[in-house]
Amino acid sequence: MPDDGGGPVEIPGKFPLNDATEYRTAEYLMSKAIAPVNFEYLRPLPSIHSLSAEIHGGLDNDDAGRKTIPSAIVQEKKSNRKLKRERKQEQKSTVRICSEVAKSGKANECRFADSCRYNHDIDAFLAQKPADLEGVCPFISLEELCPYGITCRFLNTHKDRPPSSNLDISKKSSEINALNKDLQRLLWKNKILFPKADAQLKALGLKGGKSFEVKAVIGQLDIHLENSNGLLVDEITDTCCLPADEIQSSPIKATECSGDAFVLDESKPPKKVKYLVDGSVEQHCSSVATYVGTRESKNDLPETILPIELEGASSIDICSSKDDFCLKPHAREKKIIDFRGKLYLAPLTTVGNLPFRRICKTLGADITCGEMAVCTNLLQGHASEWALLRRHSSEDMFGVQICGAYPDTVARTVELIDQQCNSDFIDINMGCPIDVIVNKGAGSSLLMKPMRMKGIIQAASGTTGLPLTIKVRTGFFEGRNRIDSLISNIYDWGATAITVHGRSRQQRYSKLADWNYIYECKKNAPSDLQVLGNGDIFSYCDYNKHISDCPELSTCMVARGALIKPWIFTEIKEQSHWDISSGERLNILKDFVNFGLEHWGSDTKGVEKTRHFLLEWLSYTYRYIPVGLLDVIPQRLNWRPPSYFGRDDLETLMASNSAADWVRISEMLLGKVPENFTFAPKHKSNAYDRVENG
CATH class of the missing domain: 3.20.20.70 (Aldolase class I)
Incomplete structure (x- = not known):
């Protein structure tokens, strides 16, 4: 074993470091958290002088103190004024083609016509569009119509798709939990009620429970919850919904709406809404977002207002009484x-x-x-x-x-x-x-x-x-x-x-x-x-x-x-x-790219977003050392890979800690990167103790 206090001791036939004149045993390397790669695959690191001639930005030190190629292509910092100017120029350019026109391939398909702020010139868009990528549109393999139309980077493969009669145009995406636009608008305006959460907070004596005077939104109607005999009063139309057995006692003229419920109004047509009265749901029609209330006392109303979900969302259980709603669910x-x-x-x-x-x-x-x-x-x-x-x-x-x-x-x-x-x-x-x-x-x-x-x-x-x-x-x-x-x-x-x-x-x-x-x-x-x-x-x-x-x-x-x-x-x-071989690893990356194009889109924006997340992932995968190259298996998570050759050129490329090589791998799958392309890993995965996951 080497004498750590007396400097390096050469042990022929073992593991070379740096300039191949120092040697260490596998046990020594593992004690220093360096992966014991087999002798025949190790290579000496290039000298500082040869590196400085290749890299204008200088050298970085890794955690072991070695000189390495910088792992990121540094992104140019732009001023807010420059970014704003670029956004305005992009809006006026032919790149910003209308999505309806792009999907249909017809300039007259946009319902906004000349008032649309996006471009409708199909020929101008196609003239500046980047060349199509190799491969097949991911939506064709799913037997779906490509939602990106002429903006798809695999447009040349659309002509090979099955006839429209064989495509399931109504087929829904295999992804769920998308944000509903109507719900998003209600969240923006802070118009969503959270009765179950507020009731639980109130029961626990925590802050956050809403007071009785609350306001909800039903479609475009502003609804106030009042304590006038348990009525739900419409602020705009001055209408309310009552059960049929109480309609005779009301001084307002009644107009039948449907079922056992009536809308009370003297001059205006009834609004189509959905209420819950005395624990029963009266379904008049669908609306953008509907809320319901039970006829309880003023002090109990905040605990008995239940949100009905947006149209198309999954249904929820509606409690028929206050007690059912307020009780915390039993663990069983x-x-x-x-x-x-x-x-x-x-x-x-x-x-x-x-x-x-x-x-x-x-x-x-x-x-x-x-x-x-x-x-x-x-x-x-x-x-x-x-x-x-x-x-x-x-x-x-x-x-x-x-x-x-x-x-x-x-x-x-x-x-x-x-x-x-x-x-x-x-x-x-x-x-x-x-x-x-x-x-x-x-x-x-x-x-x-x-x-x-x-x-x-x-x-x-x-x-x-x-x-x-x-x-x-x-x-x-x-x-x-x-x-x-x-x-x-x-x-x-x-x-x-x-x-x-x-x-x-x-x-x-x-x-x-x-x-x-x-x-x-x-x-x-x-x-x-x-x-x-x-x-x-x-x-x-x-x-x-x-x-x-x-x-x-x-x-x-x-x-x-x-x-x-x-x-x-x-x-x-x-x-x-x-x-695993380098070819099998590349196939996994190909699957990721296909999944990414389905998720983020097959247009230019989706391709570049897929590339970005691929590069983020590659900033981790280079740390994998193939089993066939290790002298001691399995690899430990805290081992730092030394500089080594792979068993083939692709495996060597995948082992590189340079962002430029990660970009090369992305170009094998997604074509050339755009001009002025930049990338820097978000989590700085080269610093083994600074990964921000968890």
């Missing part, structure tokens, strides 16, 4: 999900998008969860935040993850998701280490506020009938773990499962996960609370070890390991190390 009445023995893909920021989750499903994942969505953004109707809740039909067991700082925002978000989205469980992230989340009082900051945690969990669990799961870290500060003392309380507050990430917020990802502490948490947890472990799962050996060391664990959540090698789920199920 809630749907239960058994996580035991199932492979769970963690919710991952940025890279854990819907196309990536589809990839993991094809490779063996059992449970998937959407990216973390911020409650305040969901309640404000941000389309980008609602996109994180999208679900594909292949995700047979799917959850949504949210984060919030206060019980009222979390409870109302849970009620909104419960009504508007299709999911199997709701996960609340109380372990996110990202500064922007922590500084707002959410994520890991809640670990220092147990009473706030209690309020959030109780309010959320009492609002929804779906299983509520919690994701936490060991604590906020390193060496001050506290979840083991709270885990019993978390179950009493209403959680059905908890995932413990074996690091503190202060650690981020700088050290190995503390699985002994996770085992301790499980021992302190009630038997009915499912406990999941999370941290450094990178092979089936890691998974087996943790399950055998603590059989009481329900399962292990796989996070960064799936980013680097999504086939880890296949390895766990087959109990083998998959020496």
Whole structure:
């Protein structure tokens, strides 16, 4: 063994470092968190002088102090004035063609005609449109009409599609949980009522419960809830809806509407709305958004106003009495999900998008969860935040993850998701280490506020009938773990499962996960609370070890390991190390691209968005070292790959830590990048201790 104190000692036939004059054993390399790549594949790093001649931007130091090629193409910073000018120029250009014209290929299809602010010149658009990409339009393989028409980058393959008579034009997308535009407008105007959440907050004595004088929106009608004999009074039309047995006592002339309900009005035609009177639903017709109320006393009205969902949304259970509504659902009445023995893909920021989750499903994942969505953004109707809740039909067991700082925002978000989205469980992230989340009082900051945690969990669990799961870290500060003392309380507050990430917020990802502490948490947890472990799962050996060391664990959540090698789920199920070839890895990337084009679109904007998320993913996958190249297997998550050659040129390219090489891989799948293209990884994955996932 080398003498660390006396400088490097050469050991011929072992592992060369740097300029191939220093040698170390595999054990020494692993102790320094350097992957022991087989001798024949290692290559010396180029000298500083040769690198500086190739790179104008200089050299970067990696975590091991080695000189490396910068891993990002630095993006030019533009002023707000320049960005505004570019947006105006784009609006006036032929690039901004009308979507209706593009879809139909006919200039006269737009209903706004000359008043449309978008371009209708098809010839001008086609003249400047980039060349079509190689491959087939993803919507043709789905036997659907391409919704992007002439803007599709695979337009030349549209002529090969089946006849229109053989296409299912009415076929709905295989993605659900899209944000309804009418709901979005109501959220923008803060016109949505959350009676279940507000009733639960009021019962718990927490802030956020709304007063009696509340205002709702029914289509374009402003409705005030008044206490005039239990009537629902229309502010605009001065009409109200009454049961038939009380219509005789009203001094206002009655006009029959339908069924046993009447609209009272002397001069105006009846409005078509849908009310609930005395616990029964009177369906007059559909409307943009409808609300219902029961005839209770003034003090009870806020607890008995129930939102009926938007047209096309799934139906909800309507309680026939105040007591049915206010009571917190018993634990036995809630749907239960058994996580035991199932492979769970963690919710991952940025890279854990819907196309990536589809990839993991094809490779063996059992449970998937959407990216973390911020409650305040969901309640404000941000389309980008609602996109994180999208679900594909292949995700047979799917959850949504949210984060919030206060019980009222979390409870109302849970009620909104419960009504508007299709999911199997709701996960609340109380372990996110990202500064922007922590500084707002959410994520890991809640670990220092147990009473706030209690309020959030109780309010959320009492609002929804779906299983509520919690994701936490060991604590906020390193060496001050506290979840083991709270885990019993978390179950009493209403959680059905908890995932413990074996690091503190202060650690981020700088050290190995503390699985002994996770085992301790499980021992302190009630038997009915499912406990999941999370941290450094990178092979089936890691998974087996943790399950055998603590059989009481329900399962292990796989996070960064799936980013680097999504086939880890296949390895766990087959109990083998998959020496995957570069061609097989490229096929996985091709599937991701096809899924991305279906999700983000096959036009230029969708292609570039797919490219962006592909590059974000490649900023992780380069860290994978093929099994056939390692002298010691399996690879550990904290090992840093040295500079090495692959078994073929593609494998060598995939091992590069240069963003320029990642762009080359994207060009193999999505064509040439546009002029002035820039890319910088969002999470700086080269810094192994700064990954912002979790």
